[in-house]
Amino acid sequence: MIAPQLAQALEDWLAQGRARRGYSGKTVEAYRADVAGFLTFLAAHNGGAEGVAGVGRLTVSDLRAFMAHERTRGTSARSLARRLSAVRGFCGWLGEREGFDVTAALSAQGPRGKARLPRPLAPQAARDVIDAVEAEPSEPWVAARDAAVVTLLYGLGLRISEALGLTGALAELPAVLRITGKGGKERLVPVLPAARAAVADYTRLCPHAITKDGPLFLGLRGGPLNPRLVQRAMERARMRLGLPATATPHALRHSFATHLLASGGDLRAIQELLGHASLSTTQGYTAVEAGHLLEVYEKAHPRA
Template sequence: MIAPQLSAALEDWLAQGRARRGLATKTSEAYRADVAAFLVFLARHNGGAEGTEALRRMASSDLRAFMAHERERGLSARSLARRLSAIRGFCGWLASREGFDASVALSARGPRGRTRLPRPLTPDAARDMIDAVETDAAEPWVAARDAAVVTLLYGLGLRISEALGLRGAQSDLPATLRITGKGGKERVVPVLPAARVAVADYVRLCPLRIAKDGPLFLGVQGGQLSPRLVQRSMERARMRLGLPATATPHALRHSFATHLLAAGGDLRAIQELLGHASLSTTQGYTAVEVGQLLDVYDKAHPRA
């Protein structure tokens, strides 16, 4: 049970995040769950619901107990780090408003999770994947639809949610697309001719009405296409091609970044195309060798 005073403060913090930083709904919900989990634990840990006084008197041992509790529940190191980030943000904001020292919360650091290196497809495998998906479905329009989605993932570096979030009004793809990604962050991506052709083929073959204010990619019942159907199509394709289980829709996004960088693309430009807030995240999406990375840096920053 969270004390009403803290519950109200949490909602105020989230409301300010949405108003001032454009916090996306899903992000706001995740932050609420993260902070609420901690406040519930802290109340139980201290023997009952308390207000801000519980945060004023919080010790490092309280945070360590919370982290141990979450790990015992099976929370991954990465998820725990995200949860601690939300807790730090809330406690820092509340401390500033209420006038108390939040150094215990602000100095909290979670366990380091093992970085999972992405496994992009080779350029040939990526092209083979698109071809295999296109020949998978019995209905020509469904085959064209799935091929168009996969082409957008690889050719534009879109997340599957971003591709399936396109609207009917965008069916005639322009030279550039404005994409709203995670956290409401907008970016502009150039549209390759191959992607424009793939989407046009799908629209031409689709027997269903694609409303301008509705989803561009439709399921057979006329609703928005489910990400799971695209995943299944790729699963069948990769089995036929003998590709590993890591050949997923998101792997095509990895491949987009990796192949651009390997061809000499600028890391900062690729960061913008992917919509990453941090350059280090973009580096994690690329699987080229260190020597290739250094070549790119040398070209961007030639020595005298």
């Protein structure tokens, strides 16, 4: 049970994050669940619901007890690290607002999960996936629609939510797209001729009216396209091609970045194209490319 005073403080923190940092609805819900879970644990750990003063008395032992509790529930190191980040953010904000210092308590080290590197497809495999999706034995306009979506993922490096968030006003793709990504961060993405042609094929075949204010990509009944349908098209394509389960729609975005890097693309430019807030996120792709370079080195170097 969370004390009403703390519950209101949590909502105030989330509202501030939404207003100042542009938290998305999903981010707000994740942070709410993470911090509420911690506050519920803290109340039980201390023998009853406490208000703001309870957070002011937070200790390193309390944080460690929470981490141990989460691990016994099967929470992964990666998920626990995310929850601790939310807890630190909230408690630090509350301490600053209320005038108490919880820095020492929040210094407790969380688990370090193994870095998960992107798993891109090979350039030919990425092209084969798009061809396989387009060759689906379904309605021609549906196959063209799915091919247009995956072309945007690979050709422009879009997230699936960004591709499906495009409106009918962009039925004729411009030379440069303005994309609003996570956290409301905007970026400009050049549009390849292949992407423009794929979208044009889809709009020409689509039997439903595509309105300027409505979604560009439509489902069978004319409503917004469910992302799960694109995922299923990818699943069928990878099964036909014998690709691993990691060949997902998001892997096409990873492939976009990795293939640009392999062709000599600048890491800062790729960061901008992907809409990453931090260069460290983009740097994950350098590890993938380093692995590829090492493989080439071992095969080609005369002393390898």
